[in-house]
Amino acid sequence: MSDSFRIFLQVILIWFAGLGAATQFAKIAVPFADIGLLYPDHAAVIGWLLSIISLMGAALGAISGAFTARIGPKRLLLSGLFLGGALSFLQANLPGFQLMLLSRVIEGLSHLAIVVAAPTLIAQITTGRARYNAMVLWSTFFGVAFALNAWLGLPIVNHYGLPAYFALHGGLMLVIAILVALSKLKIDIDQPDDMGWGLTAFLGVHLRTYRSPFISAPAIGWFFYTLTFVSLLAILPGRLPEGQGASIAALMPLAGIVLSWLLVPFLLTVLSCISVVNLGFALGIITIIALFLGAPLAFGCIALFAVLGLVQGGSFAAVPELNDTAETQALSYGAMAQMGNAGNLLGAPVLLAILMGANEASMFVAVAAFYGIAILVHLALAKRRKSTGLPGSNDLK
Known part of the structure; x- marks a missing residue:
C-alpha cells in the first residue's frame, strides 16, 4: 500500500470519527420531538439535552487544545470515541431526565476531544494540496452527519425506537475507535514544559491563544460564522411559504x-485561506443585499448557505496555513471549538430577539453586520501577522 493511499484512508477514518462527533448533536436534534415525548414532565428544560454540549465546548475549548498537546491527539481522539460510545449505550437504556442530562454533560467532553484531536491529526499527516483537500473534507462533517441522521436515523427511530438509534451510534463510535487504535496514526508534539493544571495555567492558555494573531484568527472568524449558521438554519425555513420549508431546510x-x-480547493491555489473566508463573508453580505432588492427568500436561503461554504472550508484550512507546529494547531482547533460553541449558544437568542423585537429586515441587517465585522477583524489580524514578519503572515494577498 502506497503512503498516499494509506494517508487517504486515515483521513477518511478520522472524518468518520467527526461524523460520530456531529451525531452527538444530531441524535438529539433530529428526533427532538421523540425526545420530548420521552420526558413530558421536563418540557420547559428539554432543550438543555441539546445545548449542554455547547456549554462544555464554550467553557473548555481553548484548554482542550493545550490538553491535546500534553497527551497527544491520537490518544485524545481514542478517549473521546470510547467515552462517546459508552455514553450512547447508557442513553440507549433511556435513563431518567437527570441522568440523561448528566450523560450529555460528560458527552460534551467526548465531543470536544474528538473535534480538537481529529483535525490536528489530519493537519499533521497531510501536506500541500492534499492538506487543503483534507481540511475541506473535514469541514463537511457536521452538515453531512445531520443529513445522514435525517435520511437514515429518523427511519431507524420510527421503526425500532430511540434505544436502537442510540445503541447503533454507540456501536459505530466503538468500531471507529478500534480502527483508529489499530491504525498507524502517530505524530509527535513538542509538549510545553511549563504547562500546569491550575487556574494560572487555564488563564495562561487563553492569553496565549487569543493574543496570537496566528492561533486565534480562524477561531474568531468561526465565531461569526456559527453565530448565524445554526440559528438561520432554524429560523429561515419557518419564514418560507408553506410547503417550501422542509425541502429548503x-x-x-x-x-x-x-x-x-x-x-x-481551487481558490486555495490562488488565495490564502483567510482571503477565501473573507470572500465567503463578502458574498454573504451581497446575498443579503439581493434579498433587499427583491430576490426570493428561498433563493436567498440556499445562496447564503452556499457561499458560507467558503467560510467553512477556508477556516479549517487556515489553521495549518497559519500555524506550523502540531501544538499551535491543536491550540487553534481548540479555540475554534470554543468560539464555535459560543456562537451556537448566542446565535439563536440574539437573532430571535432582533426578529421578535423588530422585523425580518432588521435580522438580516444584523447578519450582514456580523459578516462585515468578521471581515474587518480578519483584516486587522492579517495586518498584525504581516507586521511580525513571521512565516504564514502573507495572507493579505
Whole structure:
C-alpha cells in the first residue's frame, strides 16, 4: 500500500470519527420531538439535552487544545470515541431526565476531544494540496452527519425506537475507535514544559491563544460564522411559504458542502485561506443585499448557505496555513471549538430577539453586520501577522 493511499484512508477514518462527533448533536436534534415525548414532565428544560454540549465546548475549548498537546491527539481522539460510545449505550437504556442530562454533560467532553484531536491529526499527516483537500473534507462533517441522521436515523427511530438509534451510534463510535487504535496514526508534539493544571495555567492558555494573531484568527472568524449558521438554519425555513420549508431546510447545509467542495480547493491555489473566508463573508453580505432588492427568500436561503461554504472550508484550512507546529494547531482547533460553541449558544437568542423585537429586515441587517465585522477583524489580524514578519503572515494577498 502506497503512503498516499494509506494517508487517504486515515483521513477518511478520522472524518468518520467527526461524523460520530456531529451525531452527538444530531441524535438529539433530529428526533427532538421523540425526545420530548420521552420526558413530558421536563418540557420547559428539554432543550438543555441539546445545548449542554455547547456549554462544555464554550467553557473548555481553548484548554482542550493545550490538553491535546500534553497527551497527544491520537490518544485524545481514542478517549473521546470510547467515552462517546459508552455514553450512547447508557442513553440507549433511556435513563431518567437527570441522568440523561448528566450523560450529555460528560458527552460534551467526548465531543470536544474528538473535534480538537481529529483535525490536528489530519493537519499533521497531510501536506500541500492534499492538506487543503483534507481540511475541506473535514469541514463537511457536521452538515453531512445531520443529513445522514435525517435520511437514515429518523427511519431507524420510527421503526425500532430511540434505544436502537442510540445503541447503533454507540456501536459505530466503538468500531471507529478500534480502527483508529489499530491504525498507524502517530505524530509527535513538542509538549510545553511549563504547562500546569491550575487556574494560572487555564488563564495562561487563553492569553496565549487569543493574543496570537496566528492561533486565534480562524477561531474568531468561526465565531461569526456559527453565530448565524445554526440559528438561520432554524429560523429561515419557518419564514418560507408553506410547503417550501422542509425541502429548503435540507438543501441549505448541502449547498454549503457542495460549493465548498467545488470551489475551495481551487481558490486555495490562488488565495490564502483567510482571503477565501473573507470572500465567503463578502458574498454573504451581497446575498443579503439581493434579498433587499427583491430576490426570493428561498433563493436567498440556499445562496447564503452556499457561499458560507467558503467560510467553512477556508477556516479549517487556515489553521495549518497559519500555524506550523502540531501544538499551535491543536491550540487553534481548540479555540475554534470554543468560539464555535459560543456562537451556537448566542446565535439563536440574539437573532430571535432582533426578529421578535423588530422585523425580518432588521435580522438580516444584523447578519450582514456580523459578516462585515468578521471581515474587518480578519483584516486587522492579517495586518498584525504581516507586521511580525513571521512565516504564514502573507495572507493579505
